[in-house]
Amino acid sequence: MSASDRRVREVFIELSDTLVDDFDVIEFLDRLAAHCSELLGVSACGILLADHHGALNLVAASTEQARLVELTQLQTRQGPCFEAFTTGHPVQHADLRNARARWPRFAAAAVGGGYLSVQALPMRLRDTVLGAVNLFSATTGELDADTITLGQALADAATIGIVHQRALARQEVVTEQLQNALNSRILIEQAKGFLSHSLDIDVDEAFALMRSYARANNRRLTDVADDIVQARLTLTRAPDRA
Amino acid sequence: MELGTTWRGREESVGDARAMNNISMLRPLGWAIRPMAVRVWTDWVDHDRSARVWGAIRAVSNGGAPSLAHAVAACAQALSAAGAGLAMTRDGGLLEPVLATASEIGELDELQFELGEGPSGDAAAINAPVLEPDLAGLAAGRRWPAFAAGAGDRGIRGVFAFPVSAGAAKVGVLTVYRREPGSLQVEQLEDALTYADALFVLALDGRQGISTDLDEVIEAAFTARRAEVHQAAGRLASQQRISVTDALLRLRAHAYGSGLSLYKVAVDVMAGRLHLDGDLATGGHPPHRPDPTDPEQDEKEQEED
Numbered sequence: 001m002s003a004s005d006r007r008v009r010e011v012f013i014e015l016s017d018t019l020v021d022d023f024d025v026i027e028f029l030d031r032l033a034a035h036c037s038e039l040l041g042v043s044a045c046g047i048l049l050a051d052h053h054g055a056l057n058l059v060a061a062s063t064e065q066a067r068l069v070e071l072t073q074l075q076t077r078q079g080p081c082f083e084a085f086t087t088g089h090p091v092q093h094a095d096l097r098n099a100r101a102r103w104p105r106f107a108a109a110a111v112g113g114g115y116l117s118v119q120a121l122p123m124r125l126r127d128t129v130l131g132a133v134n135l136f137s138a139t140t141g142e143l144d145a146d147t148i149t150l151g152q153a154l155a156d157a158a159t160i161g162i163v164h165q166r167a168l169a170r171q172e173v174v175t176e177q178l179q180n181a182l183n184s185r186i187l188i189e190q191a192k193g194f195l196s197h198s199l200d201i202d203v204d205e206a207f208a209l210m211r212s213y214a215r216a217n218n219r220r221l222t223d224v225a226d227d228i229v230q231a232r233l234t235l236t237r238a239p240d241r242a
Numbered sequence: 243m244e245l246g247t248t249w250r251g252r253e254e255s256v257g258d259a260r261a262m263n264n265i266s267m268l269r270p271l272g273w274a275i276r277p278m279a280v281r282v283w284t285d286w287v288d289h290d291r292s293a294r295v296w297g298a299i300r301a302v303s304n305g306g307a308p309s310l311a312h313a314v315a316a317c318a319q320a321l322s323a324a325g326a327g328l329a330m331t332r333d334g335g336l337l338e339p340v341l342a343t344a345s346e347i348g349e350l351d352e353l354q355f356e357l358g359e360g361p362s363g364d365a366a367a368i369n370a371p372v373l374e375p376d377l378a379g380l381a382a383g384r385r386w387p388a389f390a391a392g393a394g395d396r397g398i399r400g401v402f403a404f405p406v407s408a409g410a411a412k413v414g415v416l417t418v419y420r421r422e423p424g425s426l427q428v429e430q431l432e433d434a435l436t437y438a439d440a441l442f443v444l445a446l447d448g449r450q451g452i453s454t455d456l457d458e459v460i461e462a463a464f465t466a467r468r469a470e471v472h473q474a475a476g477r478l479a480s481q482q483r484i485s486v487t488d489a490l491l492r493l494r495a496h497a498y499g500s501g502l503s504l505y506k507v508a509v510d511v512m513a514g515r516l517h518l519d520g521d522l523a524t525g526g527h528p529p530h531r532p533d534p535t536d537p538e539q540d541e542k543e544q545e546e547d
Contacts (some may be wrong), residue, residue, distance in 0.1 A: 052432040053292060053439075058469065076289075084545040148245055177433050180370050187409035189469045190486050193476025193512065203512075229476055229486050 005116045008150065011035045015157050023219035025181045026188055028161045029060035030211065032154060037062045040143070040151050042135040045114060046070040048081050049123075049131035051174070051182050056091035056131065064204045065113045066136055071133075071150055078214060079106035080120035084132040090148065091120040095140040118142045119148065121155040123162075127172060184222045191225035199237050209235055211226060291429075293434045294351060295320070310444050311341050311351035314416065317437035318343050321430045323397060323418045326387035327351035328441065329362055329405070330414035337366055337415060346396065350419055353392050360389040362415045365425040367414065371435075372403045396448040402431075404438040409472055411487040412444040425448060444492045447498075492518050 018028050025102070029047050036045035044066035048056040056074055062069035073079035080091040080103070093099050094117050099107040110118060115136040123131045134157040135143070143151070162181050163174050188207070195206035210228065213235055214221045227233035248405060298316040299308050310328055318326035325347030329337040342348030347388045354360030365372040365387075374382050377399055393401065400420035406413050416438050426434070471493065478489035493511070496518055497504040510516035 016307070052435040079448060175428060175435075176371050176373065179435060183369060183407070183409060185469070186472050189472035190409045190411070190476035193478075194471035194474075194480040194486075196473070196512070197480035198476045226410060231483075 004029040008019040008039055011039060012153075016163070020163070023161075024184070024214075024222055025162060025177075026059065026184045027211075027214065029158060029181070030221075032158050032161070033060040033062040036133065036135060036151065036154050039154070040135060040147050042119075042143070043138040046081070046134040046136075047123075047131065048074070048085070048134070049181060050085065050129070051160070051179060052179070056081065057182055057185065059131075059181060065115075066134075068206075068208070069109045069115065069136065070134065073106050076103075076105040078103045080118050081134045084120035084122045085129055088122050088124060088129045090122065090152070092142055093118050093144045097140075099124040101216045110136065114138055117142070119143050119151065121148070121152050123155050124158045125159050125163060127173070130162065130178060133158060146209070149237070186227045187222055187229070191228040193227050195235065199235065201237065209237070284450065285468045291432060291436060295433055295440065299440060300439075308440075308444060310441060310448060313437055313440045313444055314341060315343050317416065317434060318418060318493075320433050320437070321402070321418050321426060322420065326416060326418045327412055328416055329355070329366075330406075331366065331412060334366075334410075334412040335362060340414075345418055348402075350393055350396060351417060352400060354389055354417075357388045357392070359386045359402040361386070361401045362417045365405050365417075366412065366415050369405050369407055371431075372401075373426065373431075374401045374453055375425040377401060378423065393419070397421055400426075402426055402434065404434050406438050406441045408442060408490070409486065411442075411475065411485070411490050413442060413487060416441055443494070446487075446494050467470070468505055468508070470512060471504055471508040474511040477511060482518075501528075 015028070015032065020029065026220065033045040033047055044061070044063045046061040046066045046069075047059050048070065049059050057193070058070045058074060059069065061070055070081070073081055080093060083091040087136070096107045096110050096116055096118060110116075113136075115138060117137045117140050119135040119137075119142075121133045121135070122129050123133060130131055133151070135151060137143075163177050184211050188210070191210060192203040192206040195201065195209065196203050199209075201209070211221060213219075214224045217224075224233065228235065250388040295316070298320055299313050302316045302319075303309065314326050314328050318324075325343035327339055327347050327350065329351055331337045337355060339348060339351035343349055349361065353422045354362050361372040361374050376382060377386075377393050382390045398419045398421060400418075400422075400423055402415045402418045404418075406416055416434070416519035418434065471490075474493055475486050475489040478484070479486045480490060482492075484490070484492075493507050494504060496502075496516075497507045500507070507516065511518065
């Protein structure tokens with residue numbers, strides 16, 4: 001196990017504290033992706049959700065590099081996340097340099113991005129698979145059983161966060177919440193594009209800027225994004241600490 | 243439910259909007275590449291649902307160019323509804339009922355907007371679906387007292403409202419009315435979301451005066467969900483000081499006019515390779531984008547798949 005029990009406890013408390021009414025799902029998943037990397041001792045984490053077309057969408061990634069590798073997976077419909085999503089079971093590959101036959105494009109992009117092994121965990125809600133969490137490592141080798149158990153607990157936390165219903169959510173509520181998460185992501189992408197032009201920065205800097213502004217001002221990330229695209233809020237390049 | 247879709251009194255407003263924005267556009271030489279893009283699309287999606295939804299729209303349009311009215315009618319049928327209506331807005335402002343499958347259904351849309359309460363307005367406000375399986379229930383009566391009573395008088399028990407939107411680009415609300423109380427099945431709910439996606443692209447195209455064939459709409463409706471398309475829309479909105487809706491509309495018009503996929507146009511805009519007739523006074527440099535996967539190459543390979 002790569003993190004102390006104390007730290008694991010802190011993270012779960014922090015995540016459950018986030019699950020208040022009116023919480024921001026993208027902010028939650030973004031934090032979760034960062035925590036996954038930290039607690040599981042992996043290099044990066046990406047979270048993908050299925051939409052009503054049955055296509056996977058990237059909703060959070062802990063690093064830019066992971067985002068690009070995930071996008072390869074989405075574009076080619078092959079890779080561990082797709083397999084975890086379609087089968088509902090964890091998928092692991094200990095050395096991606098040997099995975100070119102299985103996932104040619106994904107393996108090339110992952111190795112090119114500096115990742116040598118991968119673990120994908122399904123995000124399950126009873127008999128439905130909502131998406132998958134991908135864990136990338138810069139080193140070869142399989143994650144140990146304890147780490148995978150903790151990773152699955154974090155994936156389950158992501159599922160609960162999206163569904164945002166502690167008890168037995170009806171399937172229509174799940175679909176509704178999933179739709180909300182995907183639509184929030186679209187809004188964030190629009191705001192990233194908007195800032196990329198107005199501040200002449202790349203889209204990842206734009207995202208980091210929005211996130212730090214939202215945190216510093218205790219606002220929901222999607223509300224900040226909405227204000228940006230409606231030209232109600234102008235951010236400056238240095239993180240605003242007002 | 244009757245098959246035919248009755249356009250209501252407000253139809254003129256849609257016609258006017260079209261006329262105002264009518265940019266004449268000739269079908270480009272590059273048109274021949276279209277079937278390829280459609281094949282790419284079919285690779286990505288839930289074949290059954292999409293095929294069912296688009297097949298239903300095709301059946302209602304009877305081989306002609308698909309319209310908003312066709313999609314609304316097909317959706318009402320798919321959800322075993324008494325009918326459905328579409329209310330539209332310019333850039334997230336006031337919603338206005340524009341069409342319904344029958345006049346008595348249009349009256350329900352009108353009733354909501356006259357009263358200033360109801361599921362459609364709420365769906366637009368929160369930009370998420372509002373599903374009310376029983377208007378006679380306590381919760382609905384408390385939430386929309388006048389509308390619940392008025393709809394009940396007209397024999398309506400279930401109301402399901404779906405935003406026709408993508409992020410900040412809000413074009414309207416699709417509202418489905420049922421006579422029987424009860425929740426939608428999950429399949430019906432997901433169908434309704436797919437119909438709302440179709441309406442989103444049909445509405446953008448309607449504003450441009452683009453009359454699309456169905457395969458074209460299918461491809462655009464699906465790619466309209468991808469991250470790059472929305473980044474490009476945001477970038478264009480900032481560049482040209484226009485709304486995100488108008489920015490998406492320009493991306494879509496450019497894709498249509500050039501015969502390129504919407505995705506390819508978006509990637510080119512983000513890479514600074516393509517400028518859509520706007521002022522480039524600020525941020526003229528392409529954003530720095532380290533990209534080992536080369537989206538352009540990806541696109542090519544997809545089309546070859």
